[in-house]
Amino acid sequence: MSSKRIVSFFAFVFVAAVVLIPIIRKNITPKPAFSEIYSMNTIIDIEVYGKNTESTVKEIIKTINTVNALTDDFSNTSDIYRINKNAGIKPVHVNPITFDMIQKSLYIANKTNGAFDISIYPVSKIWGFKGGNYRIPAETEIKKALKLVSYKDVVLNSSEKTVFLKKKGEAIDLGGIAKGYTLDLIKKILDNNNIPSALINMGGNILTYKLPPNKDFWNIGIKNPRGDGIIGILKISGTKFISTSGDYERFFIKNGVRYCHIMSPFTGKPARKIISVTVLSDKGYIGDALSTAFFVLGKNYALSNAKKFGVSIVGFDSNMEPFFTPNIKNILELEK
Secondary structure, rough: OOOOOOOOOOOOOOOOOOOOOEOOOOOOOEEEEEEOOOEOEEEEEEEEEOOOOHHHHHHHHHHHHHHHHHHOOOOOOHHHHHHHOOOOOEEEEOHHHHHHHHHHHHHHHHHOOOOHHHHHHHHHHHOOOOOOOOOOOHHHHHHHHHHHHHEEEEEEEEEOOOEEEEOOOOOOOOOOOOHHHHHHHHHHHHHHHOOOOEEEEOOOOOEEEEEEOOOOOOEEEEEEEOOOOEEEEEEEEEOOOEEEOOOOEEEEEEEOOOEOOOOOOOOEEEEOEEEEEEEEEEOOHHHHHHHHHHHHHHHHHHHHHHHHHEEEOOOOOEEOOOOEOHHHHHEEEOOO
C-alpha cells in the first residue's frame, strides 16, 4: 500500500511515518540487531533488541519472504497467481497462511460493505496499476471490469483449504492486507523469543513492539501528504500497528487531476474523498485493511465507525484539514 523507511531512531519514513528521538530513561540499552531487506514490493527495516536477536531477525525475514512467495500475483508459483489463473475453472489448494489471509480479507469486506475488496484486481489492471502503464480507461472498460469485482464470488472450503473464484477473468490481490497480516506473524515471533523491544517498518505498515530501549514512547511522524517532511507526530507507548493509506504513494496526474492506486469497488475509479488516513490498531491485518476501506469511504464513515472496529485514526480531507478520533488526541501532535 505504501513505501516507508526507518533506520534506527533518526531516519525519516517517507510515506506515512517516521521514528523520531524518543524521551530518554536511564537504563542500559540492550544490544540491537538491524536488517534491511527488499520484499513485498518495498524496503523493509527490521530493528530488534534483546537476546537472540540475530536468530529472531532471521526468522522474521524467513516469514516475510514466505508470505511474499505466497501472495506475489506476478509469480506463477504463488498461491494468488494460481487462484487467479483458475478463476471460473476449479478450486485451488493453498497454503494455510494464504487461506487465513483471504478469510480475514472477506471478513473485513463484509464488515465494510465491500469497501475493502480483494477482488478489485481487474479494475486496478485497466488503470495501469498492475504494470505501471498508467492510463484513464473508457467508461465501458470500467463497467466491464466492475462486473468482475465481488468479494462474494470468492469461495472458500475450510476443510480442503481451497479457494475458488466463480467467474473467468476474476482475480484477487492481497496487497491491501498482506503487510499488516505479516506484521501479526512477526509479533508472534517476537513474543515467542521474549524480545523486549522491536520496530518493524514494512512500507506503510509499522509495528512498534513494547517500549523503545530506555525510552518512554515511540515517536511516529505523519507524512505531509502534500509536501515534504512530517505534519504531525504520534507518541506510541507499547505495542501497536500503524497503517497509512494515501493518494501520494502511487499515482499519476493527467490534465491536473491526481489518480491514485486505491480504487473504489463501487465506482471502478480511484478513491478521492480524502488524501490520507492513518489507522492505529491492535491487529496488523485489521489496520491495514481498514486504512484502505476508510480511504475509500471517506472522513465521515471513518470517524463514525472507527470505534466499532476498535481502532484510532488520524487523516486529512481533500482540503488538507485534519480529522481524528477523540481517543487519539492525547498522543497526537499536529503542526499548526
